[in-house]
Amino acid sequence: xxxxxxxxxxxxxxxxxxxxxxxxxxxxxxxxxxxxxxxxxxxxxxxxxxxxxxxxxxxxxxxxxxxxxxxxxxxxxxxxxxxxxxxxxxxxxxxxxxxxxxxxxxxxxxxxxxxxxxxxxxxxxxxxxxxxxxxxxxxxxxxxxxxxxxxxxxxxxxxxxxxxxxxxxxxxxxxxxxxxxxxxxxxxxxxxxxxxxxxxxxxxxxxxxxxxxxxxxxxxxxxxxxxxxxxxxxxxxxxxxxxxxxxxxxxxxxxxxxxxxxxxxxxxxxxxxxxxxxxxxxxxxxxxxxxxxxxxxxxxxxxxxxxxxxxxxxx
Amino acid sequence: xxxxxxxxxxxxxxxxxxxxxxxxxxxxxxxxxxxxxxxxxxxxxxxxxxxxxxxxxxxxxxxxxxxxxxxxxxxxxxxxxxxxxxxxxxxxxxxxxxxxxxxxxxxxxxxxxxxxxxxxxxxxxxxxxxx
Ligand code: SF4
Numbered sequence: 001x002x003x004x005x006x007x008x009x010x011x012x013x014x015x016x017x018x019x020x021x022x023x024x025x026x027x028x029x030x031x032x033x034x035x036x037x038x039x040x041x042x043x044x045x046x047x048x049x050x051x052x053x054x055x056x057x058x059x060x061x062x063x064x065x066x067x068x069x070x071x072x073x074x075x076x077x078x079x080x081x082x083x084x085x086x087x088x089x090x091x092x093x094x095x096x097x098x099x100x101x102x103x104x105x106x107x108x109x110x111x112x113x114x115x116x117x118x119x120x121x122x123x124x125x126x127x128x129x130x131x132x133x134x135x136x137x138x139x140x141x142x143x144x145x146x147x148x149x150x151x152x153x154x155x156x157x158x159x160x161x162x163x164x165x166x167x168x169x170x171x172x173x174x175x176x177x178x179x180x181x182x183x184x185x186x187x188x189x190x191x192x193x194x195x196x197x198x199x200x201x202x203x204x205x206x207x208x209x210x211x212x213x214x215x216x217x218x219x220x221x222x223x224x225x226x227x228x229x230x231x232x233x234x235x236x237x238x239x240x241x242x243x244x245x246x247x248x249x250x251x252x253x254x255x256x257x258x259x260x261x262x263x264x265x266x267x268x269x270x271x272x273x274x275x276x277x278x279x280x281x282x283x284x285x286x287x288x289x290x291x292x293x294x295x296x297x298x299x300x301x302x303x304x305x306x307x308x309x310x311x312x313x314x315x
Numbered sequence: 316x317x318x319x320x321x322x323x324x325x326x327x328x329x330x331x332x333x334x335x336x337x338x339x340x341x342x343x344x345x346x347x348x349x350x351x352x353x354x355x356x357x358x359x360x361x362x363x364x365x366x367x368x369x370x371x372x373x374x375x376x377x378x379x380x381x382x383x384x385x386x387x388x389x390x391x392x393x394x395x396x397x398x399x400x401x402x403x404x405x406x407x408x409x410x411x412x413x414x415x416x417x418x419x420x421x422x423x424x425x426x427x428x429x430x431x432x433x434x435x436x437x438x439x440x441x442x443x444x445x446x
Binding site: 032035036037038039040041044047048050051055056057058204205206207210213217218219220221224 | 320321323344345348350351353355356357358359361362364386387388389390
């Protein structure tokens with residue numbers, strides 16, 4: 001790990017921290033426009049975060065340290081992945097040991113922390129949300145891990161940087177059936193993990209239909225600001241990883257400043273496009289009934305398994 | 316507290332006839348779209364800057380209303396929306412009515428009307444968001 005790669009990590013972190021809430025704001029604007037409204041400004045999530053950071057912090061009287069540290073864990077895990085993942089460049093810090101599975105589990109630590117915090121509040125909706133979030137998590141993880149297996153087969157390696165680098169070097173692997181099937185399953189996983197429609201409606205006010213929103217009902221002030229920031233960072237990371245697995249065009253192969261600028265612009269453009277597509281998809285679909293969700297997630301799992309099978313057959 | 320551009324509202328129906336709710340619905344609908352001035356309805360009083368109360372406060376809703384108010388992080392505002400919330404309106408003297416909103420929690424802003432026009436609600440919210 002040298003100075004250049006640390007600097008690159010800092011650039012990626014800054015991009016995810018600053019860009020995450022803007023991505024969320026952009027997706028809200030797209031949804032509003034399609035609903036015939038003007039909608040909030042793109043910077044609205046940042047304005048909310050800035051205001052929340054100055055408000056009073058309330059904590060449920062019976063809650064323990066878990067409730068207090070969960071928002072920090074959420075932000076810290078997202079920040080760790082933002083530094084290490086191949087978002088802007090293929091030369092982030094610790095490139096040789098950035099394992100895809102490790103990245104997934106670091107992100108998982110954040111979601112589990114939030115679910116535990118919701119249980120910690122001892123409110124009815126907190127417990128219900130935690131149970132739902134972890135049920136979905138348990139169905140998503142197998143699909144995700146099998147998809148990783150399919151993506152890692154050509155290289156015999158689960159090194160995330162190597163997978164993305166291979167895609168950027170040999171564009172033909174990007175169109176392989178195994179790669180495409182794995183990415184289809186990845187889409188389902190992203191929608192579920194970041195709590196978007198049809199899995200969860202991020203703008204719902206009905207407690208009974210909530211999944212991820214129910215986890216954070218008790219947070220206020222600076223804690224809520226951290227949760228909002230953390231969740232938008234995670235969304236940006238998931239979409240960033242996805243676009244780089246689909247089309248690693250423009251990603252900086254070295255830590256050269258010019259390449260970095262190109263990588264930065266390319267990533268931003270790609271994530272903006274995918275974010276808009278997801279927002280359009282969200283407006284045109286209804287939320288799935290909770291008991292139908294396993295079918296969707298099982299579909300994602302099957303796609304990943306098919307990816308592995310075709311990958312094995314075609315070799 | 317500067318709530319410029321960002322005002323999260325928690326709505327409590329303390330006993331309204333639901334006429335005011337219909338107007339709130341259209342305040343956040345395509346025509347008036349209060350989201351454009353930075354206002355948003357939220358699902359929890361912990362997330363809210365302002366409590367939007369409609370209707371006269373019935374005996375059953377007096378304590379939930381007060382507890383919702385106490386659950387909000389400071390600084391917190393209370394908006395009494397509609398004539399009922401201001402002075403019990405057509406329901407004054409009813410056997411189920413405990414009083415107006417101001418009898419239970421301190422009110423910062425009143426929006427008159429039965430029900431108030433969405434335009435008036437938006438311009439009242441504008442006083443907090445400054446947009
Ligand atoms: S003010 Fe009018 S519309 Fe609103 S709750 Fe009272 S009676 Fe209903």
